[in-house]
Amino acid sequence: MAKLFEYQSKEILKKYGIKIPDGGIAKTADEAVRIADEIGYPVVIKVQIWETGRKGKGGIAFCEDAECVRENAEKFLGMKWGQFTVDTVLIEKRLPIKAEYFAGFIIDDSTAQPVLIFSSIGGSGIEEIAKEHPDKVAKMHIDYGRGLYSYQAREVARKAGIRGKILNKIGTTLAKLYKAMREYDARSLETNPLALTEDGEIVALDAHIVIDDYGVYRHPDLGIEIAREFPRPATELEKIAWNVEKNDYRGTFYFIQMVTDVPPDGKHIAFHGAGGGGSMMSMDAVLNAGFKIANFTDTSGNPPASKVYRAAKIILSQPNVVGYFASGSGVASQEQFHSARGFVKAFLEDEVDIPAVLRLGGNYEEVAIEILHTYLKDLPVKVEGYGKDDSPDFCAERLKKLVEENGGKLHKVKPHKEFEPKGTEYKIETMTGAIYIDHEVCEKCDEKPCVEACQYDVIELKDGKPVLKIDPEEARKGKCTECLACEIACRFHGKGALHIHLPIPGLKEYRDKIIKEQGV
Amino acid sequence: MAILIDENTRVLVQGITGREGRTRTRLMKEYGTNVVAGVTPGKGGQEVEGIPVYDTVFEAWEKHGPIDASAIFVPAPLVKEAALEAIEAGVKLLLLVPDRVPIHDVLEIYDYAKKKGARFIGPNTLGILSPGKAVMGMIGGRAKSAREWFKPGPVGVTSRSGGITSAISYYISKAGLGQSTIVHVGGDAVVGLPHPEIVKLFEKDPQTEVIVMFGEIGTSQEERVAELIKNKEVTKPLVAFIGGKAAQKGTRFSHAGAIVEGNRGSWDSKVNALRDAGAIVVDRITDIPEAVKKVLGK
């Protein structure tokens, strides 16, 4: 879930006519002081992180003068919060407060409705408030078709103990907050405290919005880089992975680093799951076998071979892992030879130096396993393929054995060499890359297995040379599924004239950097 | 008997001319599903796998109605429109296959479906299959595998993970048993027919003698099933496995979420609630067939 920072959340609230304190964000102490001087003292200065509960952990300071602002800004900027490093602080005018409330909206999965929760006590955690003062908290399920009216919100506030004229302002504020939640595709929206100032205004002193990952595309204004849940800003490698995912709607590819700097302890493995439940089950199996996971990856939903190839290349950009474990549910509906070919291309390109256990159970698993065993048998390490009748636990034990046999050798990242065409090749553009065929070489090829390998009827022989059989536009739009069958057939059974170039922007530079560090 | 679909269910395919639509229409037809028509706006008049394609659901209904169910294979951003159209046209059961449907779209579909007396499975579902009768979605991938992996029998399977739906069912078949219906309720936080709804349908289905449920951390689905058992609304034996024990703490919408969900959502909460209610919770997925056999006295 894409979490927004407090200042971003407040910008949204402002758009909906909700009052927020004057202020601004700063990335340096100088900026912080300038903002504070501009809005006037007293001010409050707050770290911008995704967690709540900043106050108790010393992430908020109140200041009467510039010196205090500078001191705290310097302290806050660069501060570590778990895996997160603070790089932004918010400086706001401190307002005289008469009362503090809590207002929040979440989605209740049991009724499939948004729920409004309002409390006439705010400031501290809502869970505690609800426990200690249940009479001060009221909630209401919202009819999605009708939305939330002010009169309904007033009734909720009344039940929470609000009386008098302020009910009107609270009612309209809550209705506006709901509108913001709905229109911004929020999974949740909270403002705590929502305050009543001495001069009778309702002001959101804090705000916390979580945007639904799947709705992020409707809000380019938010500038959310990666619409996935991360405990910290995305790493370089995760950004490279997200780019792959973003530019290819076929299937899903998720990549997160559990450890950003894999220690050379001989325990960490590369993990490549398929499907939520299957991945979880497989992860349990390797953890039980005593391994640790360097990354969590999931390629599922029938991804093309090209996507699995890119996933594997990204996974193999992590040094110090001792094995590669891929496993899904075991009984996948998708044709498993696509994943197998993706692995083959990636593993051959990188001449993989760590053993791998790839559990590819499901449709055509026998074909998938044969592809792995046939084309990866000459690697210096063992790659074993398994199917639906081999349990994740068994496979994890196999990997353990293979890692032992390999002496627990640590993976070394290799340079990412992109295919460089000479310029004279015959070229077929595909959805995310291109096929290059050196027709001069094809003349010496008797069998011409590439054409037969293409089950999608994309290429044909003309004058003894493989050429596109369909409209180039159709090939580009996905008729060529980037299944990699022609390339593998050509490499092993032809003369090696055919190369499929699948660019992964940024990976070459990333690997070069890692290799440099590796060398030290 | 079976639940939700059988060989007589008249099925429409929305998005039939797309990559997935085409492939899965073949699977459905070959398995025996009664696919009567397809819809892709702007592509009316074509045929896919011998199935006539129409521009709107209303038109498909005019020519082939009544339509009992619609399988939706359109891209995620278009799912809401497709679903609302089908509901408005009178279809009472929808299957929303795509992943990444915005949650607010799901809430809107849910609201309209409720008001119109329609139901939906998904989004983000592999589908539903009644062995030997019909399949909607893509469980099995191809008809040949679907026939090999799934057999008619007394076990009702409901699961929150697509791959695991097939895996559990396959293990059950391998143990010499079979399934009444196999349902992947969908992987998202809000789905149209969550576990408790499916379990209630299995309770009423004469073919189903035992229910197998694959749950996961997050949401309140499994706890609500436990409540149904406690209240005696569900009396058939239920064997469950809950995934995500080793995974990070459950996904909570927010702190305020705790107020609505209570302590629901965590692995412990689900396992305890189910065991308390009298369900059998196994520790490993591969233990399911044995547990089922025991319950059936085999």
Ligand code: SF4
């Ligand atoms: S297999 Fe390779 S060398 Fe042979 S014809 Fe095809 S592309 Fe050319």
Ligand code: SF4
């Ligand atoms: S040309 Fe054919 S075999 Fe080659 S990648 Fe494309 S679809 Fe696959």
